[in-house]
Amino acid sequence: MWYSVANDKIxxxxxxxxxxxxxxxxxxxxxxxxxxxxxxxxxxxNALGGFVTKSITLKPRKGNPTPRIVETSSxxxxxxxxxxxxxxxxxxEKLPMxxxxxxxVFVNVAGETIDDYVAVVERLAGEKGISGFELNIxxxxxxxxxxxxxxxxxxxxxxxxxxxxxxxxxPLMVKLTPAVTDIAVSAQAAVNGGADALSLVNTFTAMVIxxxxxxxxxxxxxxxxxxxxxxxMAVYLVNRVFQAVGGQVPIMGLGGIATASDAVEFxxxxxxxxxxxxxxxxxxxxxxxxxxxxxxxxxxxxxxxIKEIVGCLQ
Amino acid sequence: xxxxxxxxxxGSATGLVVSNAAIRPRFYRLQLRIQGSxxxxxxxxxxxxxxELQVSSLSVPPADQIPDGLADVAQxxxxxxxxxxxxxxxxxxxxxxxxxxxxxxxxxxxVRMTTLKEGDPVSILGPLGNGxxxxxxxxxxxxxxxGMGAPPMQHLARSLSENHGDIALTVIAGARDAESIPFATExxxxxxxxxxxxxxxxxxxxxxxxDGSFGRKGFVTVHLENWLTGAKYRPSEIVIFSxxxxxxxxxxxxxxxxxxxxCQVSMERMMACGIGLCQSCxxxxxxxxxxxxxYKLCCKDGPVFDSKDVVFGGKRQNI
Numbered sequence: 001m002w003y004s005v006a007n008d009k010i011x012x013x014x015x016x017x018x019x020x021x022x023x024x025x026x027x028x029x030x031x032x033x034x035x036x037x038x039x040x041x042x043x044x045x046n047a048l049g050g051f052v053t054k055s056i057t058l059k060p061r062k063g064n065p066t067p068r069i070v071e072t073s074s075x076x077x078x079x080x081x082x083x084x085x086x087x088x089x090x091x092x093e094k095l096p097m098x099x100x101x102x103x104x105v106f107v108n109v110a111g112e113t114i115d116d117y118v119a120v121v122e123r124l125a126g127e128k129g130i131s132g133f134e135l136n137i138x139x140x141x142x143x144x145x146x147x148x149x150x151x152x153x154x155x156x157x158x159x160x161x162x163x164x165x166x167x168x169x170x171p172l173m174v175k176l177t178p179a180v181t182d183i184a185v186s187a188q189a190a191v192n193g194g195a196d197a198l199s200l201v202n203t204f205t206a207m208v209i210x211x212x213x214x215x216x217x218x219x220x221x222x223x224x225x226x227x228x229x230x231x232x233m234a235v236y237l238v239n240r241v242f243q244a245v246g247g248q249v250p251i252m253g254l255g256g257i258a259t260a261s262d263a264v265e266f267x268x269x270x271x272x273x274x275x276x277x278x279x280x281x282x283x284x285x286x287x288x289x290x291x292x293x294x295x296x297x298x299x300x301x302x303x304x305x306i307k308e309i310v311g312c313l314q
Numbered sequence: 315x316x317x318x319x320x321x322x323x324x325g326s327a328t329g330l331v332v333s334n335a336a337i338r339p340r341f342y343r344l345q346l347r348i349q350g351s352x353x354x355x356x357x358x359x360x361x362x363x364x365x366e367l368q369v370s371s372l373s374v375p376p377a378d379q380i381p382d383g384l385a386d387v388a389q390x391x392x393x394x395x396x397x398x399x400x401x402x403x404x405x406x407x408x409x410x411x412x413x414x415x416x417x418x419x420x421x422x423x424x425v426r427m428t429t430l431k432e433g434d435p436v437s438i439l440g441p442l443g444n445g446x447x448x449x450x451x452x453x454x455x456x457x458x459x460x461g462m463g464a465p466p467m468q469h470l471a472r473s474l475s476e477n478h479g480d481i482a483l484t485v486i487a488g489a490r491d492a493e494s495i496p497f498a499t500e501x502x503x504x505x506x507x508x509x510x511x512x513x514x515x516x517x518x519x520x521x522x523x524x525d526g527s528f529g530r531k532g533f534v535t536v537h538l539e540n541w542l543t544g545a546k547y548r549p550s551e552i553v554i555f556s557x558x559x560x561x562x563x564x565x566x567x568x569x570x571x572x573x574x575x576x577c578q579v580s581m582e583r584m585m586a587c588g589i590g591l592c593q594s595c596x597x598x599x600x601x602x603x604x605x606x607x608x609y610k611l612c613c614k615d616g617p618v619f620d621s622k623d624v625v626f627g628g629k630r631q632n633i
Binding site: 078 | 323324325326368370389390391392393394395422437439583584585586587589590591592593594595596608609614
């Protein structure tokens, strides 16, 4: 797969990622692109490297009360609470549309117990339209499951191993939380459990207070901070993980990417693929400009293959 | 309930500012023109639908032009679009459409919008959400507007008068006080005061303020109740369309239910995207056949809902 960025030359934007050949390294992040069905008015989903669906849980989840979001300087907090249609409805209503896409589709899986995760992955492991799974053990906005798995290395390894055993021949990517002392320890635990890739980072737990009411703005009190505000922290964490386990598994970098320059930073830090999240809310076709801009960067730097910039940090 | 407006395709376009003028302190009327590609899409906008405007790149006005109480919030670096309903849409020709918005300067986004000048480009997503629909067999429509809920009612009033001329139109518009009426109409303490912007479309107008500084004193819901009690139409021939603060909508819904009259309410929620991605704009909606409720999305399933379906109680945020 090739992607043209200039009339005079064709550049190879394709990347190999967990055994998949992708048109380019740009994904849309889980929770910011639905199940791929909402964005088709604004961009061609097949022009992406891929996308990660909103979290799927075994049973439907209503999610948290409102307000669920609040904007902050250069960012936003969300506490959606893993609202989703549930496994059965996903299979019945969303999967047929996904099967019609040629782009890579990772299904983000969440749950309260290891059995919940395994049940979802077992059901979907044989579905042709799905390229792989992203294990959500880093959601900060639910009382059970989510981040409670992702902050304990022993639990990370255990749940990764259990889900990997259920995922058949499909690759498993583990999404890491920044809410740990050393993310390299989490990364190694996921790799030990059999992860095929790591995605990082999920949001940073945060709070906004209404000073008139003297109460948190979000009904959930806390939420996950995303957007440009977290980008430098995310870049650092990607590089930290790349140094620790980059030789063993590829990394999907995310956290505040809004421009091609942002994306290139993550790739230089060690990300093979990158995901655009919050920026899509403000500009639904933002990922298209990022794909184009990465190509222009490669041309300017005389890079003939995009793989050359992955982890090239001096 | 019959649906006369189905969900249409959405898209993005660039509008150029035609004008952006203060119509009274804190209230602005913004007119954008979309020409060429995109104009046809926006020309299809139905009353009650909304747009998302990109305002993050706008500069903060000079300190002396920032309204009291907003100096701190104005410094926040914003990233998200801002959702607005339309107060009017003028299809100028096959290649040009003018979109009118009324906004109140309340937060980091709207304070930046005051700096928009003629000719400035504004990125706009639309038409978004589902608008009001006119059920079959109606002979009278009552538009109940509260505060900043009034602008989309103007769009609806025009649409009803142009497309449903056989339906008698009554507007009941209220606000906290004369200064909070979001139109240019001069305040007038008389009981029969009207809002000029509704005059071409509404056969009858009842304007109220909580303190009586414009029109009649009292809440719109009291006047709605009186109107329904004295109405010469059967309940099945009446439809209520309402937009305003959620507490008011909850009261309107109660009055409508008591009188067994169809009622559609336009809800408001903080939303990050406006296009069904972020899941933040949840509205509690009763589940048919059970006592439970489910969350629907204000941006995609609404913002207009049947009032009987909504579980009211959301909290407002300033943008």
